Amino acid sequence: MRKLVYYIASTLDGFIAGPDGSDPTGPGGFWTPSEDYLRHLIEQYPETLPGPARAALGVTAEGTHFDTVVEGRKSYEVGLAAGVTDAYPHLTHLVFSRTLTESPDPGVELVAGDPVARVRELKRHGGKDIWLVGGGELAGALYGEIDRVIVKLSPLTIGTGIPLFGRAAGFAPNTWGLVDHTVLDSGAAFLTYDRDPATAQSTGK
Structure with a gap:
């Protein structure tokens, strides 16, 4: 069965964005990715680069991890603003949004219903894994459905912001097993954890 994978960048103190929720790596953001970080993304996770970045970098690789991406409205609106x-x-x-009534793009499907039910449906279909891009609020709602967490750990702290699973x-404590890791010379690290099924429990959301 396909996995739901929370593949997300985080600071050392556990925040995925600043207090305003804006893109940490975007214009005016607090983190400029290093060259080795970008190189690792291109080599290992090319499908997770946004379309404009793929075009600018000349990336055409299909990728081997994901063929589906899910995100919440606030995360999606960061791109819309750009x-x-x-x-x-x-x-x-x-x-996933209960407030957007019409998709701004024919390639984007809006889902107003229960994210847990829809993700369970997606898992039953064949294909590559499902990428949960964020944000924290949706990750919190899908906490019990996440099978794998890949943290792109940035070597900085910000003090406060949007936590990994939202405010x-x-x-609901769960244990996770480290199944892969890559530490870059710049200090960034890619840490892959699989949920321990023996302690899996849902938040009930």
Whole structure:
């Protein structure tokens, strides 16, 4: 069965964005990715680069990890604010929102229903894994459905911001096993953890 993979950049103190939720690597962001970080993305996770970045970097590789991406409205609107209506045209793209009534792009499917039910449906279909791009609120809602977490750990702290699973996540301890890791010369690290099924539990969201 396909896995739901939370593949996300995080600071050392566990934040995926600043307090305003804007893109940490975008214009005016607090983190400029290093050359070895970008090189690792291109070599190992080319499908996770947004379409405009793929075009600018000449990346055409299909990728081996994901063929579907899911995200929440706030995460999606970061791209919309930059004039990008579908950041991942090379992937099946779903946006969970109860407030958006019409998709700004024919390649983006809006889902107003229960994200847990829809993700379970997606898992039953064949294909590559499903990439949960964010944001924290959707990650919190899907906490019990996440099978793997890949943290792109940036070598900085920011003090406060949007936590990995959002500000409203419930208390539900789970253990995870480290199955892969890559540490770059710049200090960034890619850490892959699989959920321990023996301790898996849902927040009930």
